[in-house]
Amino acid sequence: xxDLTRLTAAELAAxxxxxxxxxxxxxxxxxxRIAAVDERVHAFLHVDTEGALAAARDVDAKxxxxxxxxxxxxxxxxxxxxxxxxxxPTTAASKILEGWRPPxxxxxxxxxxxxxxxxxxxxNMDEFAMGSSTEYSAYGPTNNPWDLGRIPGGSGGxxxxxxxAYEAPLAIGTDTGGSIRQPGAVTGTVGAKPTYGGTSRYGLxxxxxxxxxxxxxxxxxHDAALLxxxxxxxxxxxxTSIPQQVPDVVAAARxxxxxxxxxxxIGLVTEFGGxxxxxxxxxxxxxxxxxxxxxxxxxxxxxxxxxQYALPAYYxxxxxxxxxxxxxxxxxxxxxxxxxxxxxxxEEVMSLTREAGFxxxxxxxxxxxxYALSSGYYDAYYxxxxxxxxxxxxDFTSAFEQVDVLVSPTTPFVAFPFGSRTSDPYQMYxxxxxxIPTNLYGGPAISVPCGLSEGLPVGLxxxxxxxxxxxxxxxxxxxxxxxGVLTPxxx
Amino acid sequence: MAAISREEVxxxxxxxxxxxxxxxxxxxxxxxxxxxxxVARIGEVAATDIPPTSHSxxxxxxxxxxxxxxxxxxxxxxxxAPDAEDGRFRVPRILDEEA
Numbered sequence: 123x124x125d126l127t128r129l130t131a132a133e134l135a136a137x138x139x140x141x142x143x144x145x146x147x148x149x150x151x152x153x154x155r156i157a158a159v160d161e162r163v164h165a166f167l168h169v170d171t172e173g174a175l176a177a178a179r180d181v182d183a184k185x186x187x188x189x190x191x192x193x194x195x196x197x198x199x200x201x202x203x204x205x206x207x208x209x210x211p212t213t214a215a216s217k218i219l220e221g222w223r224p225p226x227x228x229x230x231x232x233x234x235x236x237x238x239x240x241x242x243x244x245x246n247m248d249e250f251a252m253g254s255s256t257e258y259s260a261y262g263p264t265n266n267p268w269d270l271g272r273i274p275g276g277s278g279g280x281x282x283x284x285x286x287a288y289e290a291p292l293a294i295g296t297d298t299g300g301s302i303r304q305p306g307a308v309t310g311t312v313g314a315k316p317t318y319g320g321t322s323r324y325g326l327x328x329x330x331x332x333x334x335x336x337x338x339x340x341x342x343x344h345d346a347a348l349l350x351x352x353x354x355x356x357x358x359x360x361x362t363s364i365p366q367q368v369p370d371v372v373a374a375a376r377x378x379x380x381x382x383x384x385x386x387x388i389g390l391v392t393e394f395g396g397x398x399x400x401x402x403x404x405x406x407x408x409x410x411x412x413x414x415x416x417x418x419x420x421x422x423x424x425x426x427x428x429x430q431y432a433l434p435a436y437y438x439x440x441x442x443x444x445x446x447x448x449x450x451x452x453x454x455x456x457x458x459x460x461x462x463x464x465x466x467x468x469e470e471v472m473s474l475t476r477e478a479g480f481x482x483x484x485x486x487x488x489x490x491x492x493y494a495l496s497s498g499y500y501d502a503y504y505x506x507x508x509x510x511x512x513x514x515x516x517d518f519t520s521a522f523e524q525v526d527v528l529v530s531p532t533t534p535f536v537a538f539p540f541g542s543r544t545s546d547p548y549q550m551y552x553x554x555x556x557x558i559p560t561n562l563y564g565g566p567a568i569s570v571p572c573g574l575s576e577g578l579p580v581g582l583x584x585x586x587x588x589x590x591x592x593x594x595x596x597x598x599x600x601x602x603x604x605x606g607v608l609t610p611x612x613x
Numbered sequence: 614m615a616a617i618s619r620e621e622v623x624x625x626x627x628x629x630x631x632x633x634x635x636x637x638x639x640x641x642x643x644x645x646x647x648x649x650x651x652v653a654r655i656g657e658v659a660a661t662d663i664p665p666t667s668h669s670x671x672x673x674x675x676x677x678x679x680x681x682x683x684x685x686x687x688x689x690x691x692x693x694a695p696d697a698e699d700g701r702f703r704v705p706r707i708l709d710e711e712a
Contacts (some may be wrong), residue, residue, distance in 0.1 A: 225689035243631070320671040332668045361675040362668070393650065433654035445629060452630065454702050460696035468707045473632035485633065486641055489625045490648060506655045508665030512659065516668060548642050550650045564669025588669070 126151035131197045131291040131345040132544045138196035145178035145196030152198045165284035168211045169243040173550040177240045195238030200290040201350040203244035206325040215259040216249045218458040218479025228325020230353045237352045243437040246280030246566025249481045254553035267610045275305030281339045282309040290350045293339040300557025303569035307532035307581025312346045318564035319364035321355035325433040330443040333561045343599040347375035374592035378599025383417040388523035389424035397536040407531040410572035410582045416575035426517035435510040438494045445491030518563045532569040533579035566591040572600040
């Protein structure tokens with residue numbers, strides 16, 4: 123393995139900027155790594171070799187011409203296959219979009235290109251981001267680099283696994299109920315969900331529009347902050363994008379790396395005290411809290427009584443929005459069409475197309491969402507879930523009047539073996555138990571490695587108030603300065 | 614909360630434009646029942662006075678100046694469609710010959 127793939131994004135950018143190595147060499151090193159290990163990891167659905175090398179050559183040419191380069195120029199990045207990439211296959215890991223090449227870039231992809239990053243390809247995921255294990259990809263699961271027989275988390279398992287397997291130093295994920303943080307936790311990487319509206323959703327294939335949030339995956343907190351600062355900011359093409367200055371998350375990460383948390387008040391969520399979580403996960407969590415205390419933070423318990431209703435609320439709201447959003451996949455304008463043999467009506471063609479194109483988890487959620495929105499059940503399910511959302515927001519508001527950030531384990535359990543939770547959907551949904559409240563509230567949260575349990579990574583989740591993303595980066599970087607960066611076994 | 618029947622799942626699938634198989638109906642009915650029993654706890658939060666929150670960001674209409682800007686070409690817009698004809702999306706016939 124080339125040493126270049128072991129460098130952080132910050133180190134790679136500095137090395138390229140100094141002229142010690144070319145962007146093409148860096149891109150080739152990562153493409154070689156993908157060629158060597160991805161057959162076993164399956165982090166990528168599509169590798170854009172020619173596009174990556176062309177982008178790298180462009181960076182090298184600009185540097186040779188003396189042009190000013192961005193802080194991540196020439197650094198490779200992998201992109202979750204739910205973001206549209208012009209001319210590059212985009213499937214959302216679904217058969218219904220197989221072979222589709224979008225005619226436009228998502229805003230985030232535009233920003234990545236403008237910053238001079240080098241897009242290696244598209245990463246695997248649960249179909250339409252519905253899942254917690256990347257077992258629901260229509261193109262086969264991704265394997266966790268720590269143990270190839272275990273799940274890499276979901277839905278952004280491909281992005282997290284690409285980072286953990288040294289196939290890419292940076293990746294983009296999307297987080298609807300924990301799909302950046304949960305894979306980050308179980309692969310020993312850093313995953314951040316920015317404030318909802320802090321990163322553009324334009325060109326993100328919608329699953330649950332009021333929750334979907336794109337964000338960074340990396341091996342270090344500083345790298346995640348660098349990527350965050352490139353992709354964040356107001357986008358006039360997204361009406362939910364917040365027209366405010368994004369806080370300086372890179373400066374916050376650097377401040378945190380000094381290891382001083384004096385004056386920072388951290389809240390432990392009483393309701394996340396361990397019920398349903400593995401003992402090893404709770405032990406690593408308690409060690410992390412102790413480490414934060416030693417760095418000078420003041421730690422107090424905070425009750426958020428409605429967090430216990432977050433999971434049920436989420437599993438009514440997200441499928442409801444999905445049942446509406448996925449109506450556009452009807453065989454008319456995108457990808458697959460089935461039953462178009464002259465013997466079926468238009469309605470039958472749509473039904474047959476959706477039957478052939480959607481996998482079981484997507485169908486289950488569409489039906490569940492249709493049920494929750496239907497007359498007679500709307501008030502009892504969807505309406506009540508929206509009220510719970512108000513109560514959870516109030517819990518957060520009250521908590522952040524008392525503390526700067528809240529912390530919890532990111533996941534209740536470490537990476538589990540394939541197939542162990544697919545027969546009971548609700549057991550699978552429990553993987554997002556700790557991550558979902560922030561999605562309903564809209565605030566930012568990050569998962570940072572905090573230790574091992576049974577030889578597998580455990581993540582600490584740090585939650586912050588809306589548009590205070592810098593706070594979580596500071597605390598995360600401080601923890602990283604004592605815990606260090608986790609290194610998976612050699613592949 | 615009422616349990617969800619196999620017939621109800623079939624009806625919801627029709628509403629959702631999903632042609633599900635007999636086997637899927639059996640599987641989904643059981644699984645949706647488990648999910649609905651699990652999320653039924655949401656009814657414990659008696660909250661008639663609590664306003665619902667549909668979105669974490671206050672939503673307002675966003676208008677832009679009515680200026681012509683470059684958009685997708687017709688060819689680009691049709692490029693991902695399963696079928697096109699005369700510059701339009703081609704869909705299956707919905708009317709009989711004599712209609």
